[in-house]
Amino acid sequence: MPKPSDLLQGTLDLLILKIIARKPLHGWGIAKRIQTLSGDTLSVGQGSLYPALHRLENQGWICAGWEESDLGHAAKVYSLTPEGRKQLGRELKSWNRLSSAVQLLIQNA
Amino acid sequence: MRIIRIIKRRAHSLLHGSSADAELQREIEIHVQQLTHEAMAAGMAEVEARAMALREFGPIDQIKEKCRETRRVNWIQDFVHDLRYGLRMLRESPGFTAVAVLTLALGIGANTAIFSIVDAVLLRSLPYAEPDQLVLMFDVPLKQPDALSAISYRDFSECRDQNRVFSEMAGNAFHDLTLTGAGEPSIVNTADVTPEVFSLLNAKPLAGRTLLPEDGKRGAAAVAVLSENLWRSRFGSNPGLIGQSIDLDMRSFTVVGILPASFRYPEGAPHQDVWISVMQDPLFGPLTSAPGVRLLGVIGRLKPGVSLAKAQAEMDTLSARLAKEFPEDSGLTIRIRPYRQVVVRNVKSALLILLSAVGLLLLMACANIANLLLSQATSRGREIAVRIALGASRGRIVRQVLTESALLGLLGGVAGVLLAAGAVWSLQPFLPPDLVRISSIHIGGPVLGFALLLSLAAALGFGLAPALLATPSNLQTNLKEGGERTGQRGGRHVRSFLAVAEISLAMVLLVAGGLLIRSFALVTSVNPGFDPNNVTEAEVSLPQFQYSRPQQWTAFSGELLTRLHAQPGFEDSALAAPLPMDRQGAATFAFSIVGNPPLPPGKSTTADYATVSPGYFRAMRIPLLRGRFFSDQDSASNPNVAIISEALARRHFPNQDPIGRQMRFGFPPNSNVPREIVGIVGDVRDVSLSQKPGPMMYVPFAQAPLYGGEVVVRSSLSASSVAATIRQAVHSIDKDLPVTDVESFPDVLGQSISRERFRTFLLGSFSAIALLLAAVGIFGVISYSASQRTHEIGIRMALGAQRQDVLRLILEQGAKLALLGLGVGVVFALLLTRWMASLLYSVSATDPLTFGAVAIVLLGVAVTACYIPARRAVRVDPMVALRYQ
Numbered sequence: 004m005p006k007p008s009d010l011l012q013g014t015l016d017l018l019i020l021k022i023i024a025r026k027p028l029h030g031w032g033i034a035k036r037i038q039t040l041s042g043d044t045l046s047v048g049q050g051s052l053y054p055a056l057h058r059l060e061n062q063g064w065i066c067a068g069w070e071e072s073d074l075g076h077a078a079k080v081y082s083l084t085p086e087g088r089k090q091l092g093r094e095l096k097s098w099n100r101l102s103s104a105v106q107l108l109i110q111n112a
Numbered sequence: 113m114r115i116i117r118i119i120k121r122r123a124h125s126l127l128h129g130s131s132a133d134a135e136l137q138r139e140i141e142i143h144v145q146q147l148t149h150e151a152m153a154a155g156m157a158e159v160e161a162r163a164m165a166l167r168e169f170g171p172i173d174q175i176k177e178k179c180r181e182t183r184r185v186n187w188i189q190d191f192v193h194d195l196r197y198g199l200r201m202l203r204e205s206p207g208f209t210a211v212a213v214l215t216l217a218l219g220i221g222a223n224t225a226i227f228s229i230v231d232a233v234l235l236r237s238l239p240y241a242e243p244d245q246l247v248l249m250f251d252v253p254l255k256q257p258d259a260l261s262a263i264s265y266r267d268f269s270e271c272r273d274q275n276r277v278f279s280e281m282a283g284n285a286f287h288d289l290t291l292t293g294a295g296e297p298s299i300v301n302t303a304d305v306t307p308e309v310f311s312l313l314n315a316k317p318l319a320g321r322t323l324l325p326e327d328g329k330r331g332a333a334a335v336a337v338l339s340e341n342l343w344r345s346r347f348g349s350n351p352g353l354i355g356q357s358i359d360l361d362m363r364s365f366t367v368v369g370i371l372p373a374s375f376r377y378p379e380g381a382p383h384q385d386v387w388i389s390v391m392q393d394p395l396f397g398p399l400t401s402a403p404g405v406r407l408l409g410v411i412g413r414l415k416p417g418v419s420l421a422k423a424q425a426e427m428d429t430l431s432a433r434l435a436k437e438f439p440e441d442s443g444l445t446i447r448i449r450p451y452r453q454v455v456v457r458n459v460k461s462a463l464l465i466l467l468s469a470v471g472l473l474l475l476m477a478c479a480n481i482a483n484l485l486l487s488q489a490t491s492r493g494r495e496i497a498v499r500i501a502l503g504a505s506r507g508r509i510v511r512q513v514l515t516e517s518a519l520l521g522l523l524g525g526v527a528g529v530l531l532a533a534g535a536v537w538s539l540q541p542f543l544p545p546d547l548v549r550i551s552s553i554h555i556g557g558p559v560l561g562f563a564l565l566l567s568l569a570a571a572l573g574f575g576l577a578p579a580l581l582a583t584p585s586n587l588q589t590n591l592k593e594g595g596e597r598t599g600q601r602g603g604r605h606v607r608s609f610l611a612v613a614e615i616s617l618a619m620v621l622l623v624a625g626g627l628l629i630r631s632f633a634l635v636t637s638v639n640p641g642f643d644p645n646n647v648t649e650a651e652v653s654l655p656q657f658q659y660s661r662p663q664q665w666t667a668f669s670g671e672l673l674t675r676l677h678a679q680p681g682f683e684d685s686a687l688a689a690p691l692p693m694d695r696q697g698a699a700t701f702a703f704s705i706v707g708n709p710p711l712p713p714g715k716s717t718t719a720d721y722a723t724v725s726p727g728y729f730r731a732m733r734i735p736l737l738r739g740r741f742f743s744d745q746d747s748a749s750n751p752n753v754a755i756i757s758e759a760l761a762r763r764h765f766p767n768q769d770p771i772g773r774q775m776r777f778g779f780p781p782n783s784n785v786p787r788e789i790v791g792i793v794g795d796v797r798d799v800s801l802s803q804k805p806g807p808m809m810y811v812p813f814a815q816a817p818l819y820g821g822e823v824v825v826r827s828s829l830s831a832s833s834v835a836a837t838i839r840q841a842v843h844s845i846d847k848d849l850p851v852t853d854v855e856s857f858p859d860v861l862g863q864s865i866s867r868e869r870f871r872t873f874l875l876g877s878f879s880a881i882a883l884l885l886a887a888v889g890i891f892g893v894i895s896y897s898a899s900q901r902t903h904e905i906g907i908r909m910a911l912g913a914q915r916q917d918v919l920r921l922i923l924e925q926g927a928k929l930a931l932l933g934l935g936v937g938v939v940f941a942l943l944l945t946r947w948m949a950s951l952l953y954s955v956s957a958t959d960p961l962t963f964g965a966v967a968i969v970l971l972g973v974a975v976t977a978c979y980i981p982a983r984r985a986v987r988v989d990p991m992v993a994l995r996y997q
Contacts (some may be wrong), residue, residue: 030139031146050170053140054178061121061182063114069135074146079139086114 015055017098020083020091023065027082029072030056056081064090122183136179144169190508194515201516202523208488209520212481215888216524216570218881219477221531222470224555224563226874228536230463231558234456239374241314242413246451247423249281249410251444255715260447263410265390265400267441268306271410271430277423279415282309283408284377285396289360289386290655290850291346297850299653300342301383302360304390312413313377320354320369327368328389330400335388336365340373342385360386361394362658377411395819404440405780411451424448462871465948469621469878474570476617476885479610482574483892485517486607510580517575518568525567529555532563577606604897611893612933618879618886619937619970620944625872625879626962627945631952632872635865640692641796641805643733644857646683646826648834649691651853652842653820665817666748668845672823673725675841681829682837684731687813688724689821692798693864703777703809705764706786719760719807720798721779723816729755729793731826739771739791746812753812754787759795760807777809779816787811800864802953824857831856871951886933886970887977894926895981905985906992915986922985926978927971934967 022028022036034052059065064087072078083091124132147165152158166172202209240246250260251267263271265283272281285304290297307323309315315322318340327335336358338347347353357364365388376384390408391397399405414423424447431446496509533555652672659665669687676685690699698720704711711717726742728734737758746753754775761770770789778785795805813821827834835854842851862869898905905918945957955962 029142031143034143050175050178053136053143053175054182057136057179058182061118063117063121066117074142076142078142079135084114084117086117 014098015051016059017091017094019052019055019059019081020064020087020094023081024083024088024091027070027080029074029078029080031074031078032072033081059087063087132183133176133180136176140169140172140176190511191515194512195519197512198516198519202519205488208484209523211888212484212520213523213527215477215480215885216521216567217527217531218885219470219474220525220528220563220566220570221535222878222881223467223474223566224529224532224559225535225539226463226466226470227562228532228555228559230467231556231562232554233459233463238452238455239376243452244450245279245414245416247412247414247420247448248451248454249412249427249446249448251406252447254443254445257447260449262406263408263446264403264406264440265408266403266438267406267431267434267446268408268410270434271427271446272308274430275412275426277415277418277426278412280308280312281410281412282306282312283390283410284309285390285393285407285409286384287393287395288653289394290362290653290848291358291360291386292362292655292848293359297848298346299651299850299852300360300385302386302388302393303377303384304393304396305387306390306408309377309411312411313375315371315375315377317369318372319351320367322369322371323387323389328391330391332389332391334363334365334392335368336360337369337371337387338367339371339375339383339385339387341383343370360388361655363394365392399780402781403438412448420448420450461947461950462867465624465951466871466874466878468944469624469875472617472621473878473882473885474566475573476614476621476882476889478570478574479614479617480885480889480892481520481570482577483607483610483889485513485574485578486610487892487896488578513578514572514575517571517578519571521567521571521575524570525563528567529560529563532559604900607893607896608929611890611929612936614886614889615930615933615970615974616935616937616940618882619934619966620941621875621882622879622966622970623937623941623945623963624948625875625882626966627948627952627955627957627959628868628872628875630959630962631955632865632868634955635802635868635953638797638801640801640861641734641794642692644861646828647732647857648825648827648831648838649853649855649857649860650823650825650835650838650851651820652823652849652851654849655819659819662817663748665819666814669725669813669817669821671845672841673727675844676823676825676838677727679837679841682825682827682834684727684826686725686728686731686824687821688722688728688824689813689818690722690798691822691824691860692796693800693860694798694822698798699779701777701779701783701809703775706774706776717764719756719777719809721777721809721811722798723779723811723813723818723821725813728810728824731824732796733826734796735794737792737794739789741791741793742810742812744814747814752785752787752815753790755791755793755810756789757793757795757805757808759805760809761792763807775809778811779818782816787815801861802865802868868951868953883970883973887973890926890929890974891977891980893929894922894978895984897925898922898981898985902985902988905988909986918986919982922982923975923978926982927975930971930974930978933974934970937970938963938967 018037019033022033022040028036030053033056056065056067060067060081064084065081066084067079067081069077070080072080144162144165147168148158148161151161151164156164169175238246249263249271251263252261253259262285263283268281268283272278275281283306287302287304288299289302291300305323307325307328310322317337320337322337323335326332338353338358343349343353353367354369355366357366359365371387390400396407399407412423414420427446427448431441431444435441435444499509500506536555654665654668659668673685673687676682679685699722700718701721702716702718704717724742726744726746729736729741739755742753742755754777756770756775764770765773770792772788774786774788776784776786778787793810796808797803797805798808799806823838825834825838829837831854838854839851842849901922905921908918908921909915941963942958949957
């Protein structure tokens with residue numbers, strides 16, 4: 004099995020916001036979701052997931068609470084705040100701009 | 113909304129930091145558990161599965177630390193934590209803490225004390241409203257723009273009435289008058305002013321009123337304003353005093369007001385007791401109508417928006433008009449100077465030099481503490497390496513070490529402020545009285561702020577290098593080597609640099625101190641031209657309204673001297689005015705030599721003047737070089753005679769015999785009286801010990817009597833019994849005469865150099881501290897490096913090196929540092945000491961003797977400081993040394 008490539012710096016925040024925008028989720032679930040959604044090509048170093056979650060929480064984009072979960076016990080579940088939803092919109096827009104620019108570059112290179 | 117959420121989060125993290133930590137722990141644990149379950153599901157044993165999960169998750173402590181850092185309140189928690197940790201570290205090594213705090217306290221204390229004087233003298237605003245509008249005015253000869261003199265009453269009133277640049281102008285003079293009637297007769301310091309001075313300086317009376325413009329007119333009723341001090345001490349704070357009369361020089365004045373003790377003009381002048389109109393003064397009143405007598409100090413307040421240049425231009429025009437109109441003013445102009453500049457001029461350079469000196473001292477203290485911290489940091493290398501391995505960032509460690517430094521700095525600052533308060537308090541009696549109003553020197557807000565800034569700056573200064581060196585770039589080496597060598601290589605260079613810097617700073621301070629001490633020694637050992645030992649002086653003044661005629665003055669002085677001569681134990685007694693080192697300064701008058709061609713206009717020859725009784729030269733042991741002393745035959749009815757000093761004879765009678773020649777001079781109005789020179793006496797330093805003697809001319813008291821004078825008595829009896837006898841003799845003639853300022857002449861000389869003594873003492877103490885700090889500094893460096901080299905020394909000795917060789921090895925290292933420091937120090941000293949040339953007396957700022965002596969002392973101290981660790985190093989048993997790690 005090829006080693007999953009490292010997540011592009013800065014896109015982790017976007018991924019987290021996008022994932023919990025569908026439904027609130029705990030850290031383990033977010034990590035798993037990133038891995039499965041990307042067909043196992045992306046793996047989140049757990050080392051960077053939790054600091055990113057805490058940073059987003061401290062920036063007010065997401066909030067968290069301890070809830071019963073599918074893991075069989077209480078887990079810290081993250082959900083998007085109204086401001087976080089707007090932030091997601093902004094990040095998506097800038098991501099689209101960036102990726103289409105890169106796409107263009109690669110095609111013409 | 114988001115802001116509120118963020119603030120809530122931060123407050124939560126701050127207040128519930130430990131529960132947030134527990135949640136984080138739990139969150140991570142859940143994740144690891146899930147990873148474990150996954151691995152077990154794939155068929156692994158539980159223990160193995162957990163180990164793999166942990167590996168996959170990554171370094172938990174580092175991740176936790178990263179999460180915590182996102183809270184952004186870390187720094188507060190960290191700070192509190194660092195503070196606690198720092199306090200524990202300081203408590204754990206009380207020796208280090210004591211030495212560091214004491215060193216810092218010396219540095220900060222010295223700075224704070226000097227700054228409190230600077231604050232009072234140079235920075236704090238003057239106690240008058242809008243002080244920057246105040247200017248002083250002086251008469252100045254066109255040809256000598258620096259020879260400032262007072263202004264005549266007529267010129268003052270002309271300028272006051274005609275100028276358009278000053279909102280107000282006032283004149284003042286000082287005179288001692290005799291206050292009689294209420295208790296012992298006493299001398300009161302009287303300010304003779306024009307009434308504008310009170311409104312100009314915005315002086316509000318405590319009771320009654322100040323002088324009004326009508327009080328300043330010629331022929332007005334005599335009124336006086338009293339100081340609060342005199343009112344309390346002499347009149348028991350009697351509220352009914354206003355409207356009553358007091359006697360000054362036996363003349364009645366009506367008291368119209370009391371001024372608060374806080375009012376003083378000029379700032380820093382000796383306290384004044386009484387203010388009267390200059391017109392009412394028995395001496396100056398009549399002289400106000402003499403156009404050539406310049407007696408008033410003049411102050412003006414610039415109109416708002418008027419620049420100094422504009423005011424000076426106006427005064428130039430005015431004084432040109434005066435010079436054209438009045439012959440007395442030809443060749444003169446009026447110069448204005450900002451009040452503040454005149455007041456601080458004398459002390460500014462000395463204070464700035466002292467401030468720089470204490471600044472250097474603080475630098476040395478910082479270097480010393482940096483050295484101490486470095487050796488500490490080295491021994492803490494392992495602890496720090498472990499913390500970095502556990503996830504602490506480099507910045508975090510630097511912050512922690514700096515917090516400890518700041519703690520040390522603040523402790524040192526507190527101790528320093530206490531030290532400064534003690535120093536200012538205990539030094540007060542020794543402060544030169546004319547420096548500044550001593551009571552205004554106190555440790556107030558600005559001074560405390562200065563001390564705080566200084567402590568933090570110092571902490572940053574001595575803490576930064578150890579903090580940076582404490583965080584090594586290569587972690588593995590540190591852990592492996594047990595931290596013993598942490599920062600050693602970089603550290604050794606920094607430590608050597610610090611030692612060299614300290615020695616060079618000490619060199620600068622010692623040279624400065626040495627120059628002042630040498631200069632002071634020269635001043636105190638200078639021959640003043642007379643013998644002050646066993647001489648007592650006392651001032652007797654005759655109230656002018658009672659003793660109004662010169663014949664009365666002569667009669668009184670003759671009677672007094674007869675009685676004093678009759679006293680057993682009094683070797684010689686005489687009367688003179690003024691005496692050398694008189695606080696009011698020397699009396700300088702113009703003279704001309706009969707038979708010489710007249711001097712060109714605008715030029716004059718001057719000499720210091722004294723009127724003396726015949727016994728004066730014997731009493732003061734001033735040698736007769738040619739001719740004769742005065743005798744009792746030189747009375748008012750006989751031809752006028754004079755005695756001149758050697759300097760006058762040499763300068764104005766080159767290659768001639770002055771004896772028998774005539775000079776015209778005298779106390780105004782007798783300035784044109786011809787006097788025959790009958791003798792030449794030795795030169796006397798009459799202005800100050802540090803000023804070379806100038807030309808002097810003496811006249812017999814009987815031919816130029818004054819309303820009083822200084823009694824000098826040479827006697828081997830104690831000064832106090834001499835004083836009592838003088839008092840008794842004076843009071844047996846007139847019980848209402850005050851005898852004041854009784855002092856032994858050596859004391860007078862001592863006071864005349866109090867400024868020099870004070871700054872020499874201060875700078876001398878600073879250099880002593882500097883020497884101590886330098887010794888401690890180099891001792892620390894060498895003993896540390898010797899202990900680091902124990903292993904090497906062991907090998908050398910095992911290979912047959914003799915003790916002397918090892919001793920030499922270590923001493924050489926110290927001497928090298930010391931010589932380097934000396935070299936740098938000499939260069940800096942040469943560059944810096946020239947700023948203090950104005951404080952030196954007959955010593956050059958680059959005096960090779962001082963430089964050489966200081967270098968030898970410093971080298972000696974440095975090598976001695978190295979000798980102790982060197983001895984310790986050679987005593988080590990080679991076997992122990994070899995095993996030493």
